[in-house]
Amino acid sequence: MAAAMIHNVHVAILVAAAATAVLVVKSQAARRIFDAILNAIVSRICFIPSVENGKNIKGPAYTFPDGQMKDKFFRGREMSYAWSEKYGSIYRIWAGSTPEVVLTDPKDVQALYSHASNHTKDTTANIGWLFSQLLGQAVGLINGNRWTKLRKTLDPLFSHKQSLQYIDDFNTSAACYAKSLDQYALEKREADEDDGHFVVNASQALMRFPYYEVAKLFYSNLTQYEIDRLWELGQLFTEVFAGAMDGGINRSPLTKLLNRPSWQRTRSYIEQWEAFTHESVKRRVDAGINDPLVSLWQQAAEEEIDRQEVLHTLAESLFANLDVTTHVISSCVILLADNPTVQADLRAEFSRHAYDVVGYLGRRDTLLHFCLLESLRLQPVPAFTLPDKPPRERIIGGYRIPKDTTILIDSYAINIRNPFWGPDSRRYRPNRFASIPSQQLRYNLTTFGYGSRKCLGYNVGDKMVHALVYQLFSQYDVSIRPDMKKKGDEQFKRDGGNWLALYDVELNVKRRV
Template sequence: MLGHVKYYGHHHLFDILILFCFAALALVWFRRSTKRSTFVPPLPPGPRGFPLVGYLLFLISPNHLLEFSSLAKIYGPIFKFWMGTKLFVVITSPQLVGQVVREQDTVFANRVQSTCTLIATHGGNDIAFASYGPKWKKLRKIFAHQISTTSVLDKLYWLRKEEVRKSVKYLYEKIDSPVDIGSLAYQTSTNSMMRMTIGASIEGDDTDIDVDQFRKMTEDLMALVGKTNISDVFPALKWFDIQGIERDSREITRVFEVMFDNAMSKRKKARSSTRKDFLQFLMELHLDQDSKTPITMSEIKALLMDILLGATDTTTSSVEWAMAEIFKHPKVLMEIQSELKQVVGLNNHVEESHLSKLTYLNAVFKETLRLHPPGPFLLPRSPSKSSIVGGYTIPKGSTIFLNVWSIQRDPSIWENPLEFIPERFRRDEIQGSSINYNFSGNNFNYLPFGSGRRMCAGVSLGETMVMLILASFLHCFDWKLPIGSELELSHKLGFVVKKKNPLKAIPTPRFSDLELYTA
């Protein structure tokens, strides 16, 4: 009897042991299957940086282009780095760019708002830096319908035409003397934009500064926008404003505000005009109590800042780079002037109606933007929720750079990528290729103006302005470099990539009828 009991006890313990093993195995399987079902991809690879500050010490200087391009060769087409507690991701692949701007465009439609941009845009009340949502959609719609449509641009052509003719006259007065191409392009584009938006020019009563001061002010503000701000990386240090970025941003923005206030004050006194500019339309929209799209004074000022900063700086850079590349390649200049002679005719000024027929000059413009995109990383994006790109997790609130600079110089995409070859943008027309390199943002190998919802809103205006200035300068004059000078193409790296040394050249009239220059 006792033996039977002992046997039964051992048997019972054996059963319990087996059940326990099965339960343990089931628990392990359940945990593994649960882990598989909730698996979160890792963050992209990248440099470790230093404790606490991360990669900040490497990016405190403006050499982002060189640094990001080098890191992409080490870590691949998508990599991360930390600056303090902030995560940054750089994407250098057309395929991965497509995942951001096309497949997940809404998720990545927010902008990164820095201390400087919030000051310059009156709290993010603009198109460039406003968070994606109803307010941004309203402002974008207003801009699209009232400043960048073909009909509006056509109505305001006479303003652009006057400013370009003034510059042609100025060049004629400077015959056989070196002219700063970038400075003249800036004055031409800025006066055109100011007259179209606020009905005034730099030399008008609304400003107390000259062209050079105004240009320095806009360049300084753009430099502040692109500068790594320690206060943004370490929010706890915001109140110290260690680099003085907040202070400098407020000082520059204040000058613009005075100019806008003066212009708006004039609008209130004279509300009717046969030729409405953008500001007058915005003021009427603001004063209309029954408007379906009400707009605040802060939004008006922020929109004006977008136009003056975004359009003028990039236009100036594009004109200067194009002229530099043209001077470096005499055959390109000969081809351009031959086309101008055929389309426009000698002893005739260039009109905007000619621009669509200047296919070779347009190819030169596109090739300039490929090699020298004004915004090498476009404006940084920030996902509204955690997402997956290229098999890696991109956390909500990260800063995303799209490295257009490297993509447009990638030898796996472009033949002889470092050479200036405008013909590459004409092959499609000649050979009937299906590849289309336009500014629509649909070809992720070529994105000088971005893509998706947040692509540049003023593409058509910018293209028109650059083409008109280039065509007029090259049709009206022959050019040569000053004796002893050497043409170089080194970059001044920053938020907008500019020519390191100003381009200076000497104009010589091409028209036989010299009265065309002074009329």
């Protein structure tokens, strides 16, 4: 622990010195010199030796102030291939001045997670101070007894058994959502021109469904005002979250002084979010409603959990995960829309299970579920997993990794370049999962994390996707509009300004008779 504190002090001094120097000398040549000096120093401080020859681990050089943080998020797919090709199966990148070891080999992933029950998270997710003000106390980022207590409260809400109870409601909501999908049409038509055909942007048209379904898990008896206000707060969160992802001075508490507009927007969001939550709790308590929101707030009032943990966990579930769930659903729909043969096979499966739709939507041995797994495999979210810190020294991939060093998994390497997937690993073929035992997927498919810190909402999330895909392709013929792929690339167009690079793909949608 003392060593970690010394390391943090050293790095803080270095970053402060660099910031001062860069402000004084602004030329590109000076910046390159400062970067080279800082890279040499932090690489020495954060030394990760090879077991064989004692040499430091390879990786891109540190650059002030963000290192490779932005590339990791905004250019994840491209950098996955570039870094792996240049540095090998295990290498180090920088998130600010924090080293992150990247694993690309399933054997190394297994070595890391075969005893992973006590891995920890960083409250900044290595993104920085402003991020910690938004989500640093959420269940996905806290540790120890705090995490145990909060998970004990939340787990019953998101267990597999409980998720089966939600399916009927998910299906009913999905049917209504799909039926009115034309409200998101890019071009509105007059009633007498309506032939049942319209065009939507996949991400924009689908994102509100998982958003409101997750909200209903926490907030019972939502009023229209609450529905609208939640959406407004979500948009405000997205704006301030983009500031956190922008890095730079926002990595530091100096944001309050040196980037006042960003901090003022963040503080405004924090105040509005807390006020809305308090009002929502009060309305329910006055009405005698005891839902998960009220239960969480009362536990905070009794100091069983912290109030900030409640606020940040709700924001994590509703706002931060909106882009994640939107990506998961839209990628599943887009890949199906681009593959009419699989789409036809899926509708045939729908027909065979028409006698028990709810039971069908809860299964994980169907083509419907395989379509979800295949989209997660080909279009992983995110490109690199969120930071994990083993509490003990580990020898992985031939390197001696000090305790509490951040480790990431390259999802594209595991899900696509991995020899496990065979020569057609880049091809969309959902039925491949029909012949793969689930235990073989554990370290060969990166989806929603590993071990005890696996995504809390996975059991609920897959059933929401099942329900929406079932209703969408039951009610419509869906296809991809022309020119939706990048030139010279099989990848679909994406929104480069979004931290997950959500799809920017338009769909032709025609109501089925």
